[in-house]
Amino acid sequence: MNTDSTPPDNDFGQNADESAYAQLRSMLASGILQPGAWLREKTLAERIGVSRTPIREALNRLAAEGLVEISRNKGAQVVSFTAGDIADLYDVRAGFEPHAALLSVPRLTEEDVERLGLLAQQMEDAVQAGRHSELSALNGAFHGIFVEQCGNRHLSIALRAILRPTMVAHTFMSYTPEELKRSMQHHAELVAAAKARDGEWAEAVMRVHILAAKNAVVTANSNP
Amino acid sequence: MNTDSTPPDNDFGQNADESAYAQLRSMLASGILQPGAWLREKTLAERIGVSRTPIREALNRLAAEGLVEISRNKGAQVVSFTAGDIADLYDVRAGFEPHAALLSVPRLTEEDVERLGLLAQQMEDAVQAGRHSELSALNGAFHGIFVEQCGNRHLSIALRAILRPTMVAHTFMSYTPEELKRSMQHHAELVAAAKARDGEWAEAVMRVHILAAKNAVVTANSNP
DNA sequence: CACCTTAATATTGCATACAACCACAATTTC
DNA sequence: GAAATTGTGGTTGTATGCAATATTAAGGTG
Incomplete structure (x- = not known):
């Protein structure tokens, strides 16, 4: 069900869940995602080649780790430190x-x-x-x-x-x-x-x- | 959609998500859930009166916080320390x-x-x-x-x-x-x-x- | 009788559909 | 003309269905 648009971009992990987390984290570390940038679930899902569910799990995990901030009904953005x-x-x-x-x-x-x-x-x-x-x-x-x-x-x-x-x-x-x-x-x-x-x-x-x-x-x- | 079996057991939060997290955490703190005990998504969902989705989010969060341990395809259990x-x-x-x-x-x-x-x-x-x-x-x-x-x-x-x-x-x-x-x-x-x-x-x-x-x-x- | 194989069951993993909500713009009202 | 209001597009929140995987039990075979 994810084999349409792109051949799963590149596989960081074998599971959708791990893959989403690993790729998001890598994007954060490399700076592709700048501090303050919004992380739209749909966009990320298409980019990584999985559904919104594993993306949400990854975002929650990253939020618990303090790498992104989630505002209810508004979405997640990359933390920006003073x-x-x-x-x-x-x-x-x-x-x-x-x-x-x-x-x-x-x-x-x-x-x-x-x-x-x-x-x-x-x-x-x-x-x-x-x-x-x-x-x-x-x-x-x-x-x-x-x-x-x-x-x-x-x-x-x-x-x-x-x-x-x-x-x-x-x-x-x-x-x-x-x-x-x-x-x-x-x-x-x-x-x-x-x-x-x-x-x-x-x-x-x-x-x-x-x-x-x-x-x-x-x-x-x-x-x- | 949750008004059938029980009047939502007791509402810790207004959102299903927060509610699930708060209640699970309270169960962990009080010892109702003993270390090593399995946390079945379906069971918890019925008990708290929400679907499996917010339960999964809460479990992921608790796992990130180190209060439960998740084994892939096996489920979550309360951490037990030596x-x-x-x-x-x-x-x-x-x-x-x-x-x-x-x-x-x-x-x-x-x-x-x-x-x-x-x-x-x-x-x-x-x-x-x-x-x-x-x-x-x-x-x-x-x-x-x-x-x-x-x-x-x-x-x-x-x-x-x-x-x-x-x-x-x-x-x-x-x-x-x-x-x-x-x-x-x-x-x-x-x-x-x-x-x-x-x-x-x-x-x-x-x-x-x-x-x-x-x-x-x-x-x-x-x-x- | 022990051990391997296989079927049944339960549980999680993931995708998708729909509902609730927010932000912003166009429109109405004063 | 300014403020309040309503409408609309887009995004997140939650429920649910199906597929994949693990666990258990039963049955067969050495």
């Missing part, structure tokens, strides 16, 4: 993400470390090639590894909630070349700390990384 | 929640403080009357005030995610009378600190409160 919101975001991350790094690094598997290295490299490549819109998703995956492996289920949940908004804030867009370079160096150093299985080192680097990021974003937004 | 999970939960709360108290207390309105006092009183009354099943919801509302008013949107979101599981863990059930009394005293002292608009005091009491709660829950689960 500069203050984003500063707050980094405050919370500075408080808790280093701790997650401390906990997770000794627990990382070989594959985790390998994946961290790969992601860091991919971000580096994206910067070189000027494909900055890819950075949000890659960075989310990178930090996600520390968050997921910290061994405290609830800390993971809380940090996941904190990390997700960065995906739609497109913070990298406002970095200067120098700040970008510094951020990439931090990633490389986090990989090194992970390779060395040195949790304290990772914790320290993570704190530096986040405070530097906060500065980059705050200064960019305060003097336009 | 003793270790619950200990982890209190570790995270001990880290985050005192800070939220510090931030929120100076920002509380008169009504907020009044409401805190009322909730503390209601919990006291519930303890006296032995209606322990009501405590989870009341306690969630009490702590929720500090969380919501902390002024940092993202800290609120993260703490909301942390606070919710306590609602289904029914931790008060395992408190000794002495521990219950102590917990109630902490609540009263939090109200006092809020009245005095002393954030640091509230922060300190909150830390005490959570660490004591952790001890109560951990010792109860470790020697059965």
